[in-house]
Amino acid sequence: MAKDSSHFDRLGNHLLHPETLMLGYGYDPGLSEGSVKPPIFLTSTFVFRSAEDGRDFFDYVAGRKTAPEGGAGLVYSRFNHPNSEIVEDRLAVYERGEAALVFSSGMSAIATTILAYARPGDVILHSQPLYGGTETLLTKTLSNFGMAAEGFVDGTSVAEIEAAAHSAMRRGRVSLIMIETPSNPTNTLVDFSLVAQAAAIIDKTQMHRPTIVCDNTLLGPVFQRPLAHGVDVSVYSLTKYIGGHSDLLAGATIGRRATIAPIRQLRGAIGTQLDPHSCWMLGRSLETLSLRMRAASRNAEQVAGFLARHPRIKKVHALSLLPAQGKTREVYEAQCTGPGSTFSIDVKGGLAAAFKVLNALKVFKLAVSLGGTESLACHPGTTTHSGVPADVRERSGIGDGTIRFSVGIEHPDDLIADLVQALATLD
Numbered sequence: 001m002a003k004d005s006s007h008f009d010r011l012g013n014h015l016l017h018p019e020t021l022m023l024g025y026g027y028d029p030g031l032s033e034g035s036v037k038p039p040i041f042l043t044s045t046f047v048f049r050s051a052e053d054g055r056d057f058f059d060y061v062a063g064r065k066t067a068p069e070g071g072a073g074l075v076y077s078r079f080n081h082p083n084s085e086i087v088e089d090r091l092a093v094y095e096r097g098e099a100a101l102v103f104s105s106g107m108s109a110i111a112t113t114i115l116a117y118a119r120p121g122d123v124i125l126h127s128q129p130l131y132g133g134t135e136t137l138l139t140k141t142l143s144n145f146g147m148a149a150e151g152f153v154d155g156t157s158v159a160e161i162e163a164a165a166h167s168a169m170r171r172g173r174v175s176l177i178m179i180e181t182p183s184n185p186t187n188t189l190v191d192f193s194l195v196a197q198a199a200a201i202i203d204k205t206q207m208h209r210p211t212i213v214c215d216n217t218l219l220g221p222v223f224q225r226p227l228a229h230g231v232d233v234s235v236y237s238l239t240k241y242i243g244g245h246s247d248l249l250a251g252a253t254i255g256r257r258a259t260i261a262p263i264r265q266l267r268g269a270i271g272t273q274l275d276p277h278s279c280w281m282l283g284r285s286l287e288t289l290s291l292r293m294r295a296a297s298r299n300a301e302q303v304a305g306f307l308a309r310h311p312r313i314k315k316v317h318a319l320s321l322l323p324a325q326g327k328t329r330e331v332y333e334a335q336c337t338g339p340g341s342t343f344s345i346d347v348k349g350g351l352a353a354a355f356k357v358l359n360a361l362k363v364f365k366l367a368v369s370l371g372g373t374e375s376l377a378c379h380p381g382t383t384t385h386s387g388v389p390a391d392v393r394e395r396s397g398i399g400d401g402t403i404r405f406s407v408g409i410e411h412p413d414d415l416i417a418d419l420v421q422a423l424a425t426l427d
């Protein structure tokens, strides 16, 4: 869609906040009969005003020519459509990136991004734990395409990250560094500055700087903006907080226009684009994103505090409970502006105890996924992370007694009352 008067993000010198921009940025009601909300453009293809337009627009979407500032022109919904462009512009402005792309799921965003930058024979350096699907993609699926993966667990240790970088370089060209911070489900942090340092070492040694990709699903864009810390591409499962109501599947990548360009090409080629209806739903969800994430984060802080004092709990992996001093606290203060609402606990008594608690919950729903308005609980070791080899799970702190919570926007007293009664079954 051509850029119009709705693409303004400041009044004079006053920079508008994302909470304001999410209500109107990138959509001009004048182009749609004055409709306050964007219509859903349920069309697979777009009429060109002339054959010359058709030729030019195809050159733009195929990457043969650079599109003008206003965009590539609408061609065919696998490449672009008005609903995806509105959401992409809003996601980009939220994280202050130059451009964004939406995808049919978080995994298709991650897979399309990796395949745009990694080739057979390459090695992907990555943090651990990663979401189980990403770990499986790197270590199993992509190994079938001749790509290798090299993991590091302590993302705040310069020695561990650099050792992993050197080990990866011995195996092949390191074309991509994939990190997830905070990690799902243990909330471990990766220091962006150490990853940038590792990328510089790899660049110097291999004469090729790897692209740094960060899965920003757990905190972003409200509580974390990796692009401001040297990360090249922020990737999201929009299914989680941004969609926010557990009623859609979607993903996104955000970054500089030139960095995003090959990912855009590949998305068009393999068709990992998101449909207009889901894009419209995301636009509506973005209007309340900040409200929802802040409310859920406040709730989670109370719930995590309660659990940390409970005698049946060994450990609570929540950013709200980080020690006041130390390396992890420093990384948190430098990178994050809030703890979010996904965290895990280790229950005393292992698998049997964890299952007993999960089966007794009444307000928390027993389901995978996170970031919705409702609170969810799951057992990562046997569900989301069941495909991760046992030794990797153990190394990254996902035990038999680990339960993951995604805290929603219910009243926190009700969530705590639910946990009181569920934990009482262990007495």
Ligand SMILES: Cc1ncc(COP(=O)(O)O)c(C=O)c1O
Pocket: 105, 106, 107, 108, 131, 133, 134, 180, 184, 215, 217, 218, 236, 237, 238, 239, 240, 249, 250, 251, 369, 370
């Ligand atoms: C951190 C993280 N990244 C990526 C994904 C994959 O997203 P999707 O299910 O939308 O493909 C998930 C899903 O749980 C996730 O938690």
